[in-house]
Amino acid sequence: MKIIAIITSLVFAVLLFLSTAHSEVTAQxxxxxxxxxxxxxxxNITFQSHAYTTTRDFDRxxxxxxxxxxxxxxxxxxxxxxxxxxxxxxxxKFRQTMNRISFFGSWRWIRLxxxxxxxxxxxxxxxGMMVRGGELSITPGNFSLELTGGRVNRLILQGSGNGQGPxxxxxxxxxxxxxxxxxxxxxxxxxxxxxxxxxxxxxxxDTTGLNLPITRPLAPPAENLAITxxxxxxxFDDTFRLGAETTVSAYTRDxxxxxxxxxxxGVPSLLSNIFNPxxxxxxxxxxxxxxxxxxxxxxxLLSYERIEPGFESMxxxxxxxxxxxxxxxxxxxxxxxxxxxxxxxxxxxxxxxxSRISTQVNNNLAMNxxxxxxxxxxxxxxxxxxxxxxxxxxxxNQNGHRQISQVFQVFPGISWMSGSISHAxxxxxxxxxxxxxFPTLDGTMKNESNTFTSxxxxxxxxxxxxxxxxxxxxVMGKTTDSKFTTYGFNTGIGYSFLNQKMNVxxxxxxxxxxFERFNGFEDLVNRNMQLNGNAxxxxxxxxxxxxxxNLRLLNNNIMDGDGLGFSEMEGRLQLRQRF
Numbered sequence: 001m002k003i004i005a006i007i008t009s010l011v012f013a014v015l016l017f018l019s020t021a022h023s024e025v026t027a028q029x030x031x032x033x034x035x036x037x038x039x040x041x042x043x044n045i046t047f048q049s050h051a052y053t054t055t056r057d058f059d060r061x062x063x064x065x066x067x068x069x070x071x072x073x074x075x076x077x078x079x080x081x082x083x084x085x086x087x088x089x090x091x092x093k094f095r096q097t098m099n100r101i102s103f104f105g106s107w108r109w110i111r112l113x114x115x116x117x118x119x120x121x122x123x124x125x126x127x128g129m130m131v132r133g134g135e136l137s138i139t140p141g142n143f144s145l146e147l148t149g150g151r152v153n154r155l156i157l158q159g160s161g162n163g164q165g166p167x168x169x170x171x172x173x174x175x176x177x178x179x180x181x182x183x184x185x186x187x188x189x190x191x192x193x194x195x196x197x198x199x200x201x202x203x204x205x206d207t208t209g210l211n212l213p214i215t216r217p218l219a220p221p222a223e224n225l226a227i228t229x230x231x232x233x234x235x236f237d238d239t240f241r242l243g244a245e246t247t248v249s250a251y252t253r254d255x256x257x258x259x260x261x262x263x264x265x266g267v268p269s270l271l272s273n274i275f276n277p278x279x280x281x282x283x284x285x286x287x288x289x290x291x292x293x294x295x296x297x298x299x300x301l302l303s304y305e306r307i308e309p310g311f312e313s314m315x316x317x318x319x320x321x322x323x324x325x326x327x328x329x330x331x332x333x334x335x336x337x338x339x340x341x342x343x344x345x346x347x348x349x350x351x352x353x354x355s356r357i358s359t360q361v362n363n364n365l366a367m368n369x370x371x372x373x374x375x376x377x378x379x380x381x382x383x384x385x386x387x388x389x390x391x392x393x394x395x396x397n398q399n400g401h402r403q404i405s406q407v408f409q410v411f412p413g414i415s416w417m418s419g420s421i422s423h424a425x426x427x428x429x430x431x432x433x434x435x436x437x438f439p440t441l442d443g444t445m446k447n448e449s450n451t452f453t454s455x456x457x458x459x460x461x462x463x464x465x466x467x468x469x470x471x472x473x474x475v476m477g478k479t480t481d482s483k484f485t486t487y488g489f490n491t492g493i494g495y496s497f498l499n500q501k502m503n504v505x506x507x508x509x510x511x512x513x514x515f516e517r518f519n520g521f522e523d524l525v526n527r528n529m530q531l532n533g534n535a536x537x538x539x540x541x542x543x544x545x546x547x548x549x550n551l552r553l554l555n556n557n558i559m560d561g562d563g564l565g566f567s568e569m570e571g572r573l574q575l576r577q578r579f
Contacts (some may be wrong), residue, residue, distance in 0.1 A: 006237055043072030043082075044578040054568045065089045081105040084115075096153060100130075111137040119148045121179045121193045122228040124247035124286040124307075126315030131175060142182050144191075149176040152314070155203050171199035174316055183232075183543035191245075193228040196274060197314030199255070220254035224314040225275040239294055246287030251312045254280040284311040286319070301329040308355055323350045338372040358400065359391040374415050382409040402437040420463045428455040465496030482517040501540045508533045515561075526561030530554070544578040 019139040048067045054060070066089050074083035086223040102115035117135040120127045126148075133150015144496040154168035175197040199221035230245035257280040290303035308346040309322035327346040333339065344366045351359040369381040390400035398577025413426035430453040438445045452475070468491075475486040492507035516523055533553040540546045556570040 039074065039076045041072070041074040041579065043070070043074075044576060045070040046574060046576045048572060048574040050570060050572045052568070052570045054566060056566045056568075060568075062090050079105070079107050093156070094155065109140045111136065111139075113137075117148060117150070118390075119146065119177065121146065121148075121177055121195075122191070122230055122245055122247060123288065124179050124245070124311075124319070125193055125195045125226040125228045125249070125313050126175075128317060129175070129315050142184065142189075144179075144181045145178045147177075152197070171201065172203045173197060173199050173314065173372070177315065179488075186238075187232075188234045189232050191228075191230040193226075193230070195226040195228075195313070195315050196224070198223045201255075220256060220280075222314070223252040223255050223275065224312070225250045226313050226315070229405070241292040241294075242289075244287065244289035246285060247313065248283070248285045249276060249311060249313050250277065250281055250283050251310075252278050252281040254278070282310050284308040284321075286311045286313075286321075297333055299331040301327070303327045303329075306352070309355070322352055324346055324352060340370040342366075342368045357392065360388065361391060362386070363390045369579065376414055378413045380409075380411045380413075383407070384409075404435045405432065407432045422461045424457075424459045426455075426457045428457075429453070436532075447462070447480050449477065449479040451475065465500065467494045468492070481519070482515065484513070484515045486514075487512045503538045506533070506535045524561065526563060527559040528563065528565075529557045529559055531557075546576050548572075548574040548576070550574075 020440035026043045042247075044070045047069075048069075050061075050065050050067075052061050052063055052065075068085070068087045070085040071083065075081075081104065083103045084100070085097075088098055091098050100116040101114060102117060104111060104113040106112070112133045115132070115134075117131050117133065118129065119131065119135055129152055131148055131150040131152055133148065135146065135148040138145040146319075151172060151173045153170060153173035155172040175195065177193065177195040179191055179192035179193040201221045206248045218507065226247050226249040228245060228247040230243075230559045232241065232243035234241050255278065257278040260277045260279065260281070286305075286307040288303060290301065292302075293300045304324070304326050306324040307319065307321050311319065311321040313319070325346055325348045327344065329342075329344040331340070331342045334341075344364075346364045348360075348362040348364075349359060350356075352530055363386070365385045366382070367384075369380065371379045373379055384405075386405040387403065389402040408505070409429070410432045411426065411428040413424070415422070415424040430451075432451045432453075434449045438447075444454040453473070454475075455470070455471060455473045457471040459467070461467045470489075470491040472490075473486070473488040475484075477484050488509065488511045490507065491511035492505065494503065496503045509532045511529070511532075513526075513528050515526045531554070533551075535551045536548065538546060538548040550572040552568075552572075556566050558565045
């Protein structure tokens with residue numbers, strides 16, 4: 001609570017200062033005949049606090065908390081700089097931090113960033129990873145050089161939750177990467193990326209002799225070196241595009257395993273100062289290639305992806321290995337784009353090295369269409385077919401698992417004006433079938449299910465600032481031994497007044513759910529009713545300052561059968577200042 005109070009005081013002080021200053025500072029002209037602006041300053045700061053309570057046995061989030069976000073960008077005589085901040089009290093030492101801070105400075109074609117950066121150099125070596133460190137980008141003309149380095153994981157000493165000490169560890173992990181290239185991103189180019197990562201074991205606490213219970217074994221520290229060449233060729237004014245990239249990754253699962261000599265590993269001795277191959281080092285690769293042809297009415301994309309078994313990279317949080325995927329994606333637009341037809345077919349297969357006794361093969365076909373019948377009427381439709389089967393090596397593949405899923409969709413919509421009132425009405429209908437076959441000792445077991453979903457939505461907006469909306473949905477499904485039904489209703493209203501300085505809105509919903517299972521002796525029935533409500537009020541104190549209050553209620557009532565009902569209530573207060 002002391003932290004929340006300190007943050008609140010600081011935020012209100014900043015808001016008070018900004019509210020008395022000029023609300024927005026813009027460019028004061030340019031310098032001579034250049035396009036360099038004298039100075040600019042834009043940004044915003046937001047403070048949000050929440051209170052949460054529930055009748056559950058456990059809280060899904062902290063009862064009290066606060067979130068502060070801020071970003072600012074300014075330029076002076078061609079020099080640009082900025083700051084981004086995210087701080088939340090909903091953070092603890094048992095996971096990776098959710099707080100973020102970053103800043104940057106740039107001058108012409110040089111940009112330096114520090115703090116929490118998120119570089120994306122290649123699809124299979126470094127992408128979507130938050131790095132607490134820095135990044136340097138140099139892009140003079142068609143040449144580019146990018147460097148990054150920092151910590152991607154902090155040391156985690158997870159508690160068992162009952163005061164008995166540590167349960168498992170997570171190493172502090174550091175990562176360094178560089179990419180050099182030539183060419184623009186949307187035209188022909190070439191890139192070469194190198195990545196190196198390693199777990200730091202020097203920061204682990206000494207737990208020997210403490211006799212602390214560890215329910216999960218400590219995984220050995222890892223090391224990784226990955227190289228990625230990537231190219232793209234664009235011809236005929238972007239009509240034809242060809243691209244490919246491949247990542248070769250040397251991943252050591254245990255840095256304490258014996259080191260291999262350069263003769264044994266085949267790795268040049270020049271790299272031994274960076275990466276030493278060991279008995280636990282495995283070399284694998286992942287890559288993709290695609291070609292695209294685009295004309296006015298027709299587009300076609302062909303792609304191929306292959307990820308070898310055991311492929312890992314420290315620059316990715318998650319990746320599925322041992323698979324190859326072939327994709328074909330055509331698209332056509334007719335009658336001045338009033339008709340759009342899209343299709344996609346993909347075939348995926350695992351067990352690339354043939355080392356397993358079975359192979360999983362998936363085929364996915366999706367077709368979507370949109371028809372703009374009139375200016376007010378639109379019709380959409382879609383069809384998806386997914387098949388998956390397991391090959392066990394027998395000639396007819398009769399002893400493997402097989403699954404077929406089909407989805408049919410239709411969604412018409414209409415919008416019109418009635419005087420000064422704008423109306424919109426839409427319908428969505430979805431029908432899904434699923435069939436699964438499993439091999440058994442007596443032959444083959446077959447399970448079938450089907451689900452029908454329908455949604456009706458309506459909204460209206462009036463020039464007085466009043467808006468209303470409502471929707472209803474119905475879901476019905478049936479399997480071999482069960483069935484379920486859901487009815488849902490939701491309605492809302494919004495209103496703007498005081499020259500749109502004040503906006504209020506409220507929504508309320510009701511959902512009735514019934515699930516019935518047949519076990520051969522008696523039917524087991526579960527019924528529950530869920531009520532939810534949401535109210536929001538926003539007031540613009542000034543042209544760049546606003547305050548918002550949000551209340552959310554949820555009640556889940558068990559009407560019949562097993563289960564425990566519960567209620568939730570949450571309130572949020574948000575202050576935002578733009579400048």
